[in-house]
Amino acid sequence: xxxxxxxxxxxxxxxxxxxxxxxxxxxxxxxxxxxxxxxxxxxxxxxxxxxxxxxxxxxxxxxxxxxxxxxxxxxxxxxxxxxxxxxxxxxxxxxxxxxxxxxxxxxxxxxxxx
Amino acid sequence: xxxxxxxxxxxxxxxxxxxxxxxxxxxxxxxxxxxxxxxxxxxxxxxxxxxxxxxxxxxxxxxxxxxxxxxxxxxxxxxxxxxxxxxxxxxxxxxxxxxxxxxxxxxxxxxxxxxx
Numbered sequence: 031x032x033x034x035x036x037x038x039x040x041x042x043x044x045x046x047x048x049x050x051x052x053x054x055x056x057x058x059x060x061x062x063x064x065x066x067x068x069x070x071x072x073x074x075x076x077x078x079x080x081x082x083x084x085x086x087x088x089x090x091x092x093x094x095x096x097x098x099x100x101x102x103x104x105x106x107x108x109x110x111x112x113x114x115x116x117x118x119x120x121x122x123x124x125x126x127x128x129x130x131x132x133x134x135x136x137x138x139x140x141x142x143x144x
Numbered sequence: 145x146x147x148x149x150x151x152x153x154x155x156x157x158x159x160x161x162x163x164x165x166x167x168x169x170x171x172x173x174x175x176x177x178x179x180x181x182x183x184x185x186x187x188x189x190x191x192x193x194x195x196x197x198x199x200x201x202x203x204x205x206x207x208x209x210x211x212x213x214x215x216x217x218x219x220x221x222x223x224x225x226x227x228x229x230x231x232x233x234x235x236x237x238x239x240x241x242x243x244x245x246x247x248x249x250x251x252x253x254x255x256x257x258x259x260x
Contacts, residue, residue, distance in 0.1 A: 034186075062243055066251075073148070073235050073251035074187065081244070119186050129242040130175065130200065132249060134186030 033057045034122050036135035044143055049107040051138050053120030056101065060122040064132065065094060065105045068117045077118075078105070110142045148252035150236050156258045157226055164222045165255045169238030176219050177249065178211055179235040180204065187235055187251075193219060226259045233257075 035054045043049045053063075061082040066074035080087040080094045080103070087094050093106045107114055117139050121132040149168040157163050169176045174195050179187040190209070192200045195216035205211075208226075213219040223230055233254040241247045 064248060071254075071256070073150075073237075073253045076248050076250060079248055121186070123243040129244070130177070130192045130194075131189045132179075132187070132243065134188070136184065136186050 031056075032135075033060075034120055034133050034135040036118075036120055036138050038138050039136070040139040040141070042141045042143060043110050045112055046109045049105075049110045049114065049140055049142065051105040051107075051118050051120075051140065053103050053105075053135055054101055055103075055122050057122070057124065057133070058101070059124040060133075061125045062123040062129075063094070063096060063103050064121045064123075065092075066119045066121060066134075067114075068119060068137070074119055107140075110140075112142045112144050115140055115142050148236055148238055148250055150234075150252040150255050152255060153253065154256045154258075156260060159228060159259055160225055162222065162224045163226060163257060164220055165234050165236075165257075167219045167221070167236030167252060168217075169219070169236070170250060173238035173240050173250075174216065175239045175241065176213055177237040177239075178219070178221050179237065179251075181233045181235060181254070182231075190221075190234075223257070226257075228259045231257055231259045 064079040065077040068074045096103045117137040119137045120135040151166045176193045178190040181187045193213040208224045211221045235254045237249045237251040239249045
């Protein structure tokens with residue numbers, strides 16, 4: 031039972047264009063969402079997060095959008111740079127007594143071509 | 145402060161041997177987590193400490209696995225009688241408090257385990 035789904039295993043975009051990575055979730059108890067970036071043989075690096083009380087959060091080139099009714103979130107990277115090439119993981123946390131655990135999707139490999 | 149530190153970064157062991165991984169969290173982070181990642185999957189939660197108390201263990205953590213966090217500082221994850229299915233990246237993470245805005249989880253670089 032996969033509670034966080036990233037249905038696109040890979041995405042390829044041109045440098046300077048927008049990258050849009052998508053994530054769907056099924057657990058309505060999730061109230062905090064995070065995106066992590068991971069290079070091979072390294073641990074995940076935190077990028078940006080959003081609380082369920084918001085529908086948008088922006089940090090530089092990275093913006094996360096949350097659509098609670100659709101149980102969908104997306105990460106926009108504008109403009110995309112070759113250094114952004116990595117695996118991106120969507121993660122979610124439920125509130126209350128489960129606020130210590132992240133549930134991850136399987137990741138999307140982003141390739142930004144020069 | 146250099147972030148979450150894990151040691152060793154790579155370990156190759158023969159099936160049936162015991163292995164131990166160490167994690168040093170970010171200083172003053174009272175929460176420490178262990179995750180496991182296999183190829184093609186996202187990280188999966190294994191266990192969680194608040195200070196020295198182990199408060200949650202995933203069903204993924206069989207009896208061959210044991211984690212400790214003496215004195216609420218560094219943590220160790222031991223795998224006894226390793227099996228080939230244990231081959232994975234073991235990730236340690238820490239946070240100051242519960243997951244929320246302003247308090248996120250920071251991961252170490254991981255410890256790769258290969259069981260041959």
